[in-house]
Amino acid sequence: MRGLFTPVTKIRRQVFTEVAKFAFERPLDGEDFAYFYESSYRIIPGEVAKYRDSVFKERAIIRERTRLAMGLDMRPVGRHKNLTDEMSRAATGEKVLNLPLINVIPFACEACPTDKFEVTDNCRKCLAHPCTTVCPVNAISMGKTAAVIDHSKCIKCNRCLNACPYHAIVRYGRPCAEACGANAIGSDELGRAEIDQEKCVSCGLCITSCPFAAIADKSEIFQLVTAIRKKEEVFAAVAPSFVGQFGPLATPGKILAGIRALGISKVIEVGWGADVGSLHEAEEFLEQVPEHRDFLGTSCCPSWAMFAEKNFPEISENIAKTHTPMVAAAKRIKKERPNAKVVFIGPCVSKKIEALNDEIRPYVDYVITFEELMGLFSAKRIELNELEEEEFESQSSRDGRNYAMAGGVADAVVNVAKSIAPEREVQVMRADTLKECRKILTLAKAGKAKGCLLEGMACPGGCVGGPGTLLQIARAEKEVKAFADTSPYMTATDNPLEGLT
Amino acid sequence: MGKIIVEVCVGTHCTMMGAMNIIDSIHSLEEIQRELDEDFCEVEVRATPCRKLCGGEVNGPFVKIDGEEIQSAENEGVMAAIMSRCRSKNL
Numbered sequence: 001m002r003g004l005f006t007p008v009t010k011i012r013r014q015v016f017t018e019v020a021k022f023a024f025e026r027p028l029d030g031e032d033f034a035y036f037y038e039s040s041y042r043i044i045p046g047e048v049a050k051y052r053d054s055v056f057k058e059r060a061i062i063r064e065r066t067r068l069a070m071g072l073d074m075r076p077v078g079r080h081k082n083l084t085d086e087m088s089r090a091a092t093g094e095k096v097l098n099l100p101l102i103n104v105i106p107f108a109c110e111a112c113p114t115d116k117f118e119v120t121d122n123c124r125k126c127l128a129h130p131c132t133t134v135c136p137v138n139a140i141s142m143g144k145t146a147a148v149i150d151h152s153k154c155i156k157c158n159r160c161l162n163a164c165p166y167h168a169i170v171r172y173g174r175p176c177a178e179a180c181g182a183n184a185i186g187s188d189e190l191g192r193a194e195i196d197q198e199k200c201v202s203c204g205l206c207i208t209s210c211p212f213a214a215i216a217d218k219s220e221i222f223q224l225v226t227a228i229r230k231k232e233e234v235f236a237a238v239a240p241s242f243v244g245q246f247g248p249l250a251t252p253g254k255i256l257a258g259i260r261a262l263g264i265s266k267v268i269e270v271g272w273g274a275d276v277g278s279l280h281e282a283e284e285f286l287e288q289v290p291e292h293r294d295f296l297g298t299s300c301c302p303s304w305a306m307f308a309e310k311n312f313p314e315i316s317e318n319i320a321k322t323h324t325p326m327v328a329a330a331k332r333i334k335k336e337r338p339n340a341k342v343v344f345i346g347p348c349v350s351k352k353i354e355a356l357n358d359e360i361r362p363y364v365d366y367v368i369t370f371e372e373l374m375g376l377f378s379a380k381r382i383e384l385n386e387l388e389e390e391e392f393e394s395q396s397s398r399d400g401r402n403y404a405m406a407g408g409v410a411d412a413v414v415n416v417a418k419s420i421a422p423e424r425e426v427q428v429m430r431a432d433t434l435k436e437c438r439k440i441l442t443l444a445k446a447g448k449a450k451g452c453l454l455e456g457m458a459c460p461g462g463c464v465g466g467p468g469t470l471l472q473i474a475r476a477e478k479e480v481k482a483f484a485d486t487s488p489y490m491t492a493t494d495n496p497l498e499g500l501t
Numbered sequence: 502m503g504k505i506i507v508e509v510c511v512g513t514h515c516t517m518m519g520a521m522n523i524i525d526s527i528h529s530l531e532e533i534q535r536e537l538d539e540d541f542c543e544v545e546v547r548a549t550p551c552r553k554l555c556g557g558e559v560n561g562p563f564v565k566i567d568g569e570e571i572q573s574a575e576n577e578g579v580m581a582a583i584m585s586r587c588r589s590k591n592l
Binding site for chain 2: 003017246248250375377378382386471
């Protein structure tokens with residue numbers, strides 16, 4: 001439920017906090033994970049079920065979530081395995097995250113009906129029954145007490161639903177499948193949601209849309225905290241959508257101070273990497289489009305890039321080869337501090353997949369979300385408001401900061417292109433959510449994007465709508481804009497892009 | 502027409518447990534009251550820092566409505582309290 005705080009959100013955050021607390025407080029060389037037997041009782045206390053039919057099931061789900069939050073696989077449902085198995089493997093400062101990243105916890109899934117039309121009690125079996133009249137396949141007949149839909153005939157055209165004067169016809173769908181723009185969610189043999197990993201591009205929207213909290217991604221907070229506690233030098237690269245995410249009193253400078261209070265040595269803006277990306281993409285665009293390539297697609301959203309590659313292979317060559325802002329920022333850190341660890345902190349689930357890529361792995365050690373970071377703050381009892389404001393190592397431009405919003409990336413690239421070649425007109429086509437991305441890629445494939453810059457974002461509203469955020473989209477946009485306007489540099493071209501001090 | 506003062510704690514724990522969403526839901530009341538065509542009283546929302554109240558059985562989010570404290574606050578409880586206060590003030 002994007003934008004709403006529900007028990008689903010609460011449970012997810014409670015699990016992060018439990019894991020983070022243990023990560024900070026355990027004896028570093030300890031092998032005792034019995035703490036996690038108690039975790040599910042701390043989160044679900046008592047004998048009466050609060051969220052589901054059984055308190056035992058509630059706790060069982062928490063236990064699998066705990067494993068995922070430690071970066072481990074879930075346990076098989078039909079075979080015995082101890083909760084704490086492999087936890088000693090997770091207790092390291094090295095990367096343990098592996099595929100699959102996004103998991104359906106099978107027994108938490110309620111096997112919602114897939115797309116289906118049903119007649120509800122609202123039906124009064126009226127004389128006019130326009131539902132039958134408008135049905136193009138004669139799938140509706142009048143039963144004894146109400147209209148009846150023959151599902152074998154129904155083609156899901158919505159006509160009956162729109163025609164009924166009593167709003168008696170509803171369309172049931174699976175929230176996870178409806179949210180999935182990649183059509184990656186099918187069913188297992190028990191009718192429960194199952195992710196087709198071949199199609200999934202890890203945007204994470206199913207995670208926030210499942211009302212039964214049955215889908216979760218793995219986390220790297222445990223390994224990050226372990227590295228910090230082992231006195232590794234850890235740098236953080238923070239995505240531009242961070243502004244406002246931690247409450248109205250947590251200014252950017254205080255958030256920065258909070259991240260450092262976790263034991264992180266330096267924090268840089270991923271917006272800096274966005275500026276690097278804008279310069280490259282503008283150059284690539286001016287050089288290649290339209291002579292050598294029909295159009296150029298932006299590269300910063302990994303789900304969009306993966307989506308294009310998997311579904312539109314014939315045109316995916318047109319997605320820019322530029323490093324994403326995350327990688328540009330991480331490379332810069334590793335260049336100057338080869339032994340430092342780098343954590344990317346953002347709104348994004350798909351960055352976790354990006355960082356598993358063999359080429360990127362050497363630069364980005366961990367990827368965590370804002371929501372997971374909040375769990376770390378809470379576990380360490382860091383009150384952001386009480387900290388002294390700090391400043392970023394070096395600043396990104398206004399345009400780099402606006403990468404957080406749909407439209408921001410294209411604007412940034414266009415502004416650079418304009419400064420290099422003022423005579424060039426750059427047409428922009430853009431889309432947010434993968435459903436919309438599919439539309440513009442279909443147009444592009446049909447040759448209708450000649451000379452265009454295509455900006456694609458998997459999340460609604462861009463990164464500010466990512467699954468790892470805490471703030472509702474409209475307010476997040478406002479906060480991002482306000483912070484962007486404080487930058488001394490307007491566009492990427494203005495940014496001197498100095499190195500680390 | 503009275504004015505209701507709502508103080509929402511936005512410390513770390515309260516924010517994590519939904520304080521920002523509570524603020525959003527309070528702001529949404531204005532729209533509801535307009536739709537219902539009710540005289541609405543002014544609601545002033547203040548984001549307040551952590552008061553270190555959490556511990557044991559006592560947990561955030563903490564919300565004070567005209568000085569009256571609600572703990573483990575949820576959207577629905579806060580909105581209902583403000584709506585009923587608003588209506589009684591307008592009588």
